[in-house]
Amino acid sequence: MRLSRFHLHTTKETPADADVVSQQLMLRAGMIRKLAAGIYTWTPLGLRVLRKVEGIVREEMNRAGALEMLMPSVQPRELWEETGRWQKFGGQLLKIRDRKDAEFCYGPTHEEVVTDWARSELSSYKQLPVNVYQIQTKFRDEIRPRFGVMRAREFLMKDAYSFHLTPECLARGYQVMFDAYTRIFERLGLRFRAVQADSGAIGGNASQEFHVLADSGEDLIAYSTGSSYAANVEKAEAAAPGPRPVAAEAMARVATPAQTTCEDVAALLGLPLERTVKSVAVVGASGFCLLLVRGDHQVNEVKAANLPAIGADYRPATEEEIVAHLGCKPGFIGPVSPQREITVVADRTVAAMADFVCGANTEGFHLTGVNFGRDLPEPALVADIRSVVEGDLSPDGQGTLALCRGIEVGHVFQLGQTYAKSLGATVLDENGAAQVMYMGCYGIGVSRIVAAAIEQNHDAAGIIWPEPMAPWQVAVCIINPKNDPAVAEAAEALHGELQALGIETVLDDRGLRPGPMFADIELLGIPHRVVVSERGLAAGTFEYRARRAEAAEALDKAALLERLRH
């Protein structure tokens, strides 16, 4: 490819409305162009990268035995009514009415359509397992589309669905997909982690997310420094604490006139923060409730919501509710002697504490030396309701936890029978009895990967593509201010030779000065740059620079080819 014939359009200015570095660099390099909020055109440059990702995903899905198909983007309301998701999916579902007033949606995902396909195409256990996938444009009407293609409304996704007779077969199929995903992200050249995820509202048993690691990631991930354990902080289990020590202190009321946080109370009393207990008042499925976590810990909302007593719809209690139940304003509340009967849920760490400090339910006072079973009843419920922190023991007992940030680019789910049941997708088993199929679903955000890769790999000059994702592996730059035909010919020859070796090469024949030309090549993130110039030709060398290298070096042809072939 000659860059003079390729439609390249770079800018130096950082676009005003770009929130994250990947969006800024994709716009500056001219990979994408915004058409409307969350809706982007992929230019020829951007599409080259997108297709690289798509190609690797496709190859590994095929290798894993999945069959590619193509389902419609426009889906009838009736099907979504069968699973109840026409309502439940919420505002992200883009609804459409056709000229005959029939209702449709622009598919944000394809569980309904694929299960409808399965119920009519699969009739016998002999046809199972089946894994089908597609790489297709989806639409989710995000209320705040942002971060460019990272959280766009129209996006490219690979979604796969597997069908099985038994949960054991589903677990095997799930593992096959897990392994395929691992190969995909390895082949893409990205630093990533597979983490345990909360399966949340989708239900099902097992669920893991694949995150590209990047400081700018929206998700917080906990991983063990001593094992392969990793989990989304939403889900990461806090290791069970040791047994509760014996009570050693008597309960006492201490004045804390202006101390409304555990930090302030601990400082006033000269005690470590780990001796205090924080009481978080919420209203959930079983009414007013106090969640107790250690002073230096935070309530994990996802874990709390997963407790039946709390439930997904829980909310913070209002000041009025707090006063009504505890007889005291926030800042001094605690689980001892509430005004009315309340439910107390203690984090496992708290349940293992003795002689702790908590609010006295009297304004201006806290209690010290508090002990369960003596000063207040044992908690109604003991559960893991806190987020893990750096340094926690890994729940698998190997090493301690560290935290990092990630961008979710893949997700594998064991859905179980949820969709198959509501859509009546059954097959006959060996005994001729109808069995509801077990399903797995497996997504990869193809367009999001492009942005995530940039978040992970960039510097002040621009993008630094992992080789498998680069639009071209090598840029051959012609520096030829005197228009010496020998220079142009040498560059053409090198370009041709590299192409013939199967190395994707672009020839920068735009006739720019070295400054702007090199700036473009660096902004575009091309892994290898080779300069052909009069001076180099005279010395029998090419100037070579890897995108991540500090400086260029002069290499003769043989050394150059050696370098580019790896």
Next chain:
Amino acid sequence: MRLSRFHLHTTKETPADADVVSQQLMLRAGMIRKLAAGIYTWTPLGLRVLRKVEGIVREEMNRAGALEMLMPSVQPRELWEETGRWQKFGGQLLKIRDRKDAEFCYGPTHEEVVTDWARSELSSYKQLPVNVYQIQTKFRDEIRPRFGVMRAREFLMKDAYSFHLTPECLARGYQVMFDAYTRIFERLGLRFRAVQADSGAIGGNASQEFHVLADSGEDLIAYSTGSSYAANVEKAEAAAPGPRPVAAEAMARVATPAQTTCEDVAALLGLPLERTVKSVAVVGASGFCLLLVRGDHQVNEVKAANLPAIGADYRPATEEEIVAHLGCKPGFIGPVSPQREITVVADRTVAAMADFVCGANTEGFHLTGVNFGRDLPEPALVADIRSVVEGDLSPDGQGTLALCRGIEVGHVFQLGQTYAKSLGATVLDENGAAQVMYMGCYGIGVSRIVAAAIEQNHDAAGIIWPEPMAPWQVAVCIINPKNDPAVAEAAEALHGELQALGIETVLDDRGLRPGPMFADIELLGIPHRVVVSERGLAAGTFEYRARRAEAAEALDKAALLERLRH
């Protein structure tokens, strides 16, 4: 690929609601599955074929120097308002409202989006010409979706757009696309014809359609038996007739009591039909009008509508209007002595007739020996308003015309400045002056090609794929009722060997009896079938049959490979 692991689902029954043979065979072979009216899932089998077409289209577009990009499917109303097409496009435009009540459409085509891209990305004549394309899902809300994927609402299209500084450059770019299309349809192995088309409402100068020839095609095509001339009958020019003979008869009124058609009048009078003139009463741009064509000819509605005096909105006159203007009911009307003044438009053939027969504007009577300039004024307008018929002289003077039917699968257009003007897409020319760009647009119905290929290539047993479109080139069928491991091994080995030679091969290891197995392979249209059986192994041969061959033949390995390599 092993067929046992491929999700194949064939049926013997012809689906009740399938109108055309391609739809029947695609459903029976399990290539597509209907989700809603005009909305289909492409199964793994169907997608294999679709991807073959897509691949050839992409390769030839790239070879022609076009750059692939990917524009959004969801497009904002504002852009369509700029060209006036938000209203003008009509009911086929699927309109969408998002959660914030902003209006969008599901792109049925991308002139607006690509011109918006061009106006912001292209600023100098130095960047021109540019040709960009995409292969993308489109939606047209057809009022009567039918014929399966042939006239579906959601479909896959390749659309390309070129931008130029001058009409001459546009003409060159258009020719490049014309040549690329010719290569595409040649490589697909389809019998096709490029025909001149009416550019109709889209405007612009030149426009050609590519038709796959098939008896079931919706379009009628005229082509010369003596040259490369071909045109859609909508557009095909009727060659100019010779000069008008001198009048030889006197005008006479003859009783035709029950003869209301030219055929009946000619029969009664014992005259050839070619001596009669048919008068077609319409109301158009210039009011009530008689269109005169020879008795054996038909008015061509597209040609008539293209006359400014008639216009696109013309309609047949009502009986009341006919009586009011001609003083006579339909069946006996003609251009001589109308009640009121009327506009007469004569086809060129009619204008060259003398002594013709036409209605007398008196019920029960016709006139014979009628001559222009003597019995009635010369017609107000003489134009080519008839459809060509088999045997007409070719308008290029070489040979005569024959007719065939075709399915439109591609269209190339010189749009000119229409869209660029309304969207203000200009570049600076060599003198620094802003110039509105010239545009071409070039479409290929990728999914329609699959159906069109079947319409052209099928027999009673099923589909007969042209090799480049076949899901696999070769099926290796295992006939092994005794479960002889040697037979299975020989088949596996042959399958592996063919794959290694780069011949796409599927192994039919489903263990079916020969009847159902061969029926499936024929229904699927696989070009080459090879049977591995105990008997064949004993004789050292394979049973080979080409899909179009009458019978199978026994070939040894060397002969088989020779045959499959061509």
